[in-house]
Amino acid sequence: MVLLKIEGIHHTYFTKSSATTALSDISLTVEEGEFVSFLGPSGCGKTTLLSIIAGLIKPTEGSITLEDQPIEKLKSQIGYMLQQDYLFPWKTIEENILLGLKLNNLLTSKKKQDTLRLLDQMGLSGFEKQYPSQLSGGMRQRVALVRTLATEPKLLMLDEPFSALDYQTKLRLEDLVSDTLKTFHKTAILVTHDIGEAIAMSDRIFLFSPRPGKILKSFSIPEELRTISPFQARNHELYPEIFQTIWKELEQIETNQ
Numbered sequence: 001m002v003l004l005k006i007e008g009i010h011h012t013y014f015t016k017s018s019a020t021t022a023l024s025d026i027s028l029t030v031e032e033g034e035f036v037s038f039l040g041p042s043g044c045g046k047t048t049l050l051s052i053i054a055g056l057i058k059p060t061e062g063s064i065t066l067e068d069q070p071i072e073k074l075k076s077q078i079g080y081m082l083q084q085d086y087l088f089p090w091k092t093i094e095e096n097i098l099l100g101l102k103l104n105n106l107l108t109s110k111k112k113q114d115t116l117r118l119l120d121q122m123g124l125s126g127f128e129k130q131y132p133s134q135l136s137g138g139m140r141q142r143v144a145l146v147r148t149l150a151t152e153p154k155l156l157m158l159d160e161p162f163s164a165l166d167y168q169t170k171l172r173l174e175d176l177v178s179d180t181l182k183t184f185h186k187t188a189i190l191v192t193h194d195i196g197e198a199i200a201m202s203d204r205i206f207l208f209s210p211r212p213g214k215i216l217k218s219f220s221i222p223e224e225l226r227t228i229s230p231f232q233a234r235n236h237e238l239y240p241e242i243f244q245t246i247w248k249e250l251e252q253i254e255t256n257q
């Protein structure tokens with residue numbers, strides 16, 4: 001079933017003296033439970049597209065629907081995990097993860113129990129009363145994931161959520177995020193510069209051209225990789241071949257620039 005439908009998106013930023021076209025003719029669909037990645041050169045409009053999907057920017061042209069309804073009406077159904085965790089430093093971990101539920105008047109004792117159980121599943125039991133500054137970067141990103149999942153969003157936007165982490169933590173977190181999203185059958189869009197991460201985590205990858213961003217190609221990841229963990233996928237015999245194919249496409253893009 002199609003969850004997200006993007007049709008004919010164009011976007012131009014206008015300032016007093018200039019007009020910058022960031023996106024041109026973007027159309028795609030994302031199925032419920034699917035994990036897709038946006039991969040492309042810096043400045044090709046990936047963040048602009050995420051902001052449009054999130055309903056934060058109105059596109060110059062085109063439409064976006066979530067379950068056939070205009071996205072503007074469904075902003076609360078979208079969850080975020082960003083490069084920075086944006087946890088409130090003066091609130092405890094428990095207060096941070098329950099904040100979204102509280103603000104949306106959704107906090108019940110059952111929801112609280114479910115959210116604390118999720119924190120436990122993330123290996124963070126015992127840290128409820130601690131403050132973000134007492135946790136490592138990887139732990140804070142796990143807290144951010146619990147906070148995001150607590151409100152049960154239909155669509156998750158992951159904007160380079162692992163890029164500020166050290167390599168080992170990043171690999172571990174990729175596995176944890178992938179496993180959690182599969183368990184909850186969540187739909188997600190990942191923006192990344194990391195080809196390996198996109199291959200290891202995604203069902204499909206959309207490759208963007210330089211600005212104005214267009215979708216040049218989409219790659220469907222073979223089932224053999226999709227049914228194993230990202231770490232295992234990075235070690236699968238099919239992985240280097242897919243990596244090479246995407247690498248060559250990106251090189252081609254640079255040559256044509």
Ligand SMILES: Nc1ncnc2c1ncn2[C@@H]1O[C@H](COP(=O)(O)OP(=O)(O)OP(=O)(O)O)[C@@H](O)[C@H]1O
Nearest residue numbers: 013020021022041042043044045046047048049211
């Ligand atoms: N508020 C704005 N006003 C004017 N131009 C903007 C604005 N925001 C982004 N742009 C321009 O639009 C283009 C796309 O920017 P965007 O941040 O979406 O790209 P990106 O692919 O996410 O980049 P990166 O990978 O470096 O994060 C860039 O040329 C950028 O300079």
